[in-house]
Amino acid sequence: MNSPRALTIRIAFLLLPIAISLAIGAVLVIAVGRDPLEVVDALWKGAFKDTRKIGGVVNFWIPLTLVSIGLVVTFRAGLWNIGVEGQMMMGALFASWGAQYILLDESLSPLLHVMLIALAALGGMFWGGVVGLLKIRLGVNEIFGGVALNALVNVISIYLISGPWQPRIGGSAQGTEPFPTPALLPEFSSRFPTNIFMIALVIAAFVIVMVMLNATRWGLNLKAVGKNMRSALLLGVATERASLSAFLVCGALAGIAGSYRVLFTFDNLRPLASGGIGFLGLLVVLLLSIRLLWVPLIAFAFAAILTGSTRLQIALQLDSSLAGVLQGLLVLFVILFHGVQEVFFPGTLGDEDESSAPHPKPLPNGSVSTRPHKEGGA
Numbered sequence: 065m066n067s068p069r070a071l072t073i074r075i076a077f078l079l080l081p082i083a084i085s086l087a088i089g090a091v092l093v094i095a096v097g098r099d100p101l102e103v104v105d106a107l108w109k110g111a112f113k114d115t116r117k118i119g120g121v122v123n124f125w126i127p128l129t130l131v132s133i134g135l136v137v138t139f140r141a142g143l144w145n146i147g148v149e150g151q152m153m154m155g156a157l158f159a160s161w162g163a164q165y166i167l168l169d170e171s172l173s174p175l176l177h178v179m180l181i182a183l184a185a186l187g188g189m190f191w192g193g194v195v196g197l198l199k200i201r202l203g204v205n206e207i208f209g210g211v212a213l214n215a216l217v218n219v220i221s222i223y224l225i226s227g228p229w230q231p232r233i234g235g236s237a238q239g240t241e242p243f244p245t246p247a248l249l250p251e252f253s254s255r256f257p258t259n260i261f262m263i264a265l266v267i268a269a270f271v272i273v274m275v276m277l278n279a280t281r282w283g284l285n286l287k288a289v290g291k292n293m294r295s296a297l298l299l300g301v302a303t304e305r306a307s308l309s310a311f312l313v314c315g316a317l318a319g320i321a322g323s324y325r326v327l328f329t330f331d332n333l334r335p336l337a338s339g340g341i342g343f344l345g346l347l348v349v350l351l352l353s354i355r356l357l358w359v360p361l362i363a364f365a366f367a368a369i370l371t372g373s374t375r376l377q378i379a380l381q382l383d384s385s386l387a388g389v390l391q392g393l394l395v396l397f398v399i400l401f402h403g404v405q406e407v408f409f410p411g412t413l414g415d416e417d418e419s420s421a422p423h424p425k426p427l428p429n430g431s432v433s434t435r436p437h438k439e440g441g442a
Contacts, residue, residue, distance in 0.1 A: 110375030134314030142290035147210025149342030155319025158187030188319020
């Protein structure tokens with residue numbers, strides 16, 4: 065439905081959650097004796113006061129956008145890739161191994177950077193592929209498989225940091241030694257401390273995935289699988305292959321995001337180096353109802369809020385977790401209003417707003433299963 069009434073309803077259901085979230089946030093700020101406008105001013109200055117602050121926002125935006133783009137792919141296929149956090153960490157581990165053991169001259173650092181990013185993509189693909197194979201071959205729900213693999217990769221990283229990769233002096237589980245300079249991604253400048261190559265890579269990933277989802281047979285297959293797996297199978301779609309490819313693409317992008325954390329943000333490998341960015345990416349995608357077009361903008365807004373929130377404690381003696389409260393309220397009300405819209409105004413939902421959650425298949429005894437059909441089976 066594209067009538068003026070439908071458009072008005074869609075705009076209202078987009079703006080109302082934002083307005084209510086901001087109103088509740090303002091009440092919380094007033095309750096602790098502060099002016100909401102002071103909070104807004106502190107957040108703004110913390111994120112955009114100068115080019116260095118903007119660079120900090122961009123440094124958070126890069127991995128968050130990569131992860132969110134990947135999650136759009138898995139959500140399009142009806143898959144809840146909760147394991148994206150672990151895929152980031154596995155990419156970070158692969159990149160960290162390369163940074164320590166692939167030693168090239170500083171003049172060859174651009175080649176080394178490409179190699180390390182490729183290694184990170186392979187690491188993320190590997191971990192995403194494990195989640196996919198567990199679901200496809202063994203019927204393990206991707207949520208449970210993803211959570212288990214998240215925990216496993218964190219244990220592996222702690223073992224490596226406190227064992228084989230521990231610093232030669234003062235070894236602990238806090239982090240490895242700083243990586244060699246040729247392996248580290250360079251800053252654009254001291255005034256704008258971010259990496260231009262990774263910004264370009266994010267833009268390229270966004271354009272490529274946008275084209276693949278909307279202008280290729282692969283994207284059409286993912287959409288078919290996400291909407292109704294049984295119908296897709298009857299139409300000749302290789303459902304297993306489509307599901308696994310979604311995990312691999314998302315894993316590759318998450319792995320690259322993980323490499324940025326260890327090769328630029330920290331300059332070494334640390335426990336939980338992903339910093340919860342994978343889970344934040346889930347919130348970004350849910351907030352957008354899997355619309356890829358708005359991912360970079362919303363991810364930038366989240367990055368600005370989180371980066372700017374560090375100033376709250378310094379300037380106003382307010383805990384920086386206030387930004388997390390605001391984000392949580394926003395996501396909660398967006399999901400709530402989306403449910404209301406889906407129930408009472410279903411005709412106003414766009415095509416991409418329709419649910420892409422995994423659809424169960426009927427079994428002969430009348431029960432259901434969410435396990436994907438094997439290719440070629442009925």
